[in-house]
Amino acid sequence: MAKVLVIGSGAREHALAQTFLRSPQVDEVFVAPGNDGMQEENLTRLPIGANDLDALVQAAQDQQVDLTFVGNEDPLILGIVDRFEAAGLKIFGPNAVAAQLEGSKTFAKEILTANQIPTAKAVTVTSQDEARSAIASFDWPMVFKLDGLALGKGVTIIEDQSSADEYLQSLYKKDPTAKLVIEEFLNGVEFSIFSLVGQDGQVVHAPMAQDHKRRYDHDRGPNTGGMGAYSPLSWLRPADAKQAVDELVTPMLAAMADRGTPFTGVLYTGVMLTAAGPKVIEFNVRFGDPEAQVVLPQLQSDFYQLILDLLAGKEPEVQWQEDDVYLGVVLAAPGYPQAPEKGGVVPTAADLSPLTVNYAGAKLAENGLVASGGRVATVVGHAKDTVSAQALVYDVLDKTHGDLVYRHDIGHWAVDLAKE
Numbered sequence: 001m002a003k004v005l006v007i008g009s010g011a012r013e014h015a016l017a018q019t020f021l022r023s024p025q026v027d028e029v030f031v032a033p034g035n036d037g038m039q040e041e042n043l044t045r046l047p048i049g050a051n052d053l054d055a056l057v058q059a060a061q062d063q064q065v066d067l068t069f070v071g072n073e074d075p076l077i078l079g080i081v082d083r084f085e086a087a088g089l090k091i092f093g094p095n096a097v098a099a100q101l102e103g104s105k106t107f108a109k110e111i112l113t114a115n116q117i118p119t120a121k122a123v124t125v126t127s128q129d130e131a132r133s134a135i136a137s138f139d140w141p142m143v144f145k146l147d148g149l150a151l152g153k154g155v156t157i158i159e160d161q162s163s164a165d166e167y168l169q170s171l172y173k174k175d176p177t178a179k180l181v182i183e184e185f186l187n188g189v190e191f192s193i194f195s196l197v198g199q200d201g202q203v204v205h206a207p208m209a210q211d212h213k214r215r216y217d218h219d220r221g222p223n224t225g226g227m228g229a230y231s232p233l234s235w236l237r238p239a240d241a242k243q244a245v246d247e248l249v250t251p252m253l254a255a256m257a258d259r260g261t262p263f264t265g266v267l268y269t270g271v272m273l274t275a276a277g278p279k280v281i282e283f284n285v286r287f288g289d290p291e292a293q294v295v296l297p298q299l300q301s302d303f304y305q306l307i308l309d310l311l312a313g314k315e316p317e318v319q320w321q322e323d324d325v326y327l328g329v330v331l332a333a334p335g336y337p338q339a340p341e342k343g344g345v346v347p348t349a350a351d352l353s354p355l356t357v358n359y360a361g362a363k364l365a366e367n368g369l370v371a372s373g374g375r376v377a378t379v380v381g382h383a384k385d386t387v388s389a390q391a392l393v394y395d396v397l398d399k400t401h402g403d404l405v406y407r408h409d410i411g412h413w414a415v416d417l418a419k420e
Helices: 012-023 051-061 073-078 080-086 107-112 129-135 161-174 236-260 291-298 303-311 386-397 412-419
Strands: 002-008 026-033 044-047 069-071 122-125 142-146 155-158 182-183 187-199 201-207 214-216 220-223 228-231 265-274 277-284 325-332 356-359 362-365 370-371 376-384
Touching: 002 012, 002 051, 002 386, 012 026, 012 073, 012 220, 012 303, 012 376, 026 051, 044 069, 051 080, 069 080, 069 303, 073 080, 107 122, 107 155, 107 182, 107 220, 107 277, 122 228, 129 161, 129 182, 142 161, 182 291, 187 236, 187 291, 201 236, 228 291, 228 386, 236 265, 236 277, 291 325, 325 386, 376 386, 386 412
Parallel strands: 002 026, 002 069, 026 044
Antiparallel strands: 122 182, 142 155, 142 182, 187 201, 187 265, 214 220, 228 325, 265 277, 325 376, 356 376, 362 370
């Protein structure tokens, strides 16, 4: 029987661990560092930070781990795949160079532009003067993106000159050489493609998903790491989905291979479906959170075998469910994302039955599980359509009195279309 190590601490990693535990080949899953809400049988948490590469290599060796799966982006960008492979350990994810698709928006934009892959017009600047000069060539609104990692919160829509001046003054006061991507604003509907890419270019596309980044209902308020998601997308025409894969994902994977930096791992393509067709918003190099929590439960075949086959350069046999819509709502600490309040009581899996729960910022205290971070848990339900799945999840949540907060309209795009 096999042992698997999942690296990360959030609800996404909890979902990954649960998916591996469903494999008849896996008898133990380690999660480093995990969180106190992860209480499944045969799941063991290791008190090792996700960025402590030396300790993670040692742990994988000590525990005789057969496969490591990296949940979050930081260790990938730091080169954890390179380190594990150098130690002879099997790991699924991109190497440090390929991980720059997420680590640097400028890196990704350069490849997109060079290969004529549809995306928003953009320019990268490194000073306030450059930025002020560059914005003259864009229409309002426009998008400002911090070049590096920002946990989903580094994107700001700039509506007018006054907002631009305020943003730039604040940014360059903190860091006079900050790298900023100024980008054309795209109108349309967003969705996400998750492509599991093998050692020799084999690709498995998971069901597509739509997440909700804004903190409040009706897509208002600040960007967050994600307040909920649903999958699959009944409103997305098969022709549009195929066009997005054929014109955005496949050419990027080919471009990476042509550069001598082939991509292996999970490629997350953020797509804007515009009137002119699908365009790339961004690439990430791991599953999204909360999208993983609604995508992974749809896998009906063996996840462990799927990853082994991809790493061996084999075409895997994969089966996804096609009958239900899975919808997940994120429970967050009050004050998230600006100033999350810790210590609020977190509902248990029994409290939320029949929904499934993936825990994130949760810690055991004398009074049970309490909030220890911004996003605390994702609760997931499924039903025959988005309207029914949304009703199921909120029926349970609205009866569960607690200290946490959540959006009340996850899945609204599909629900509104269904009611028209």
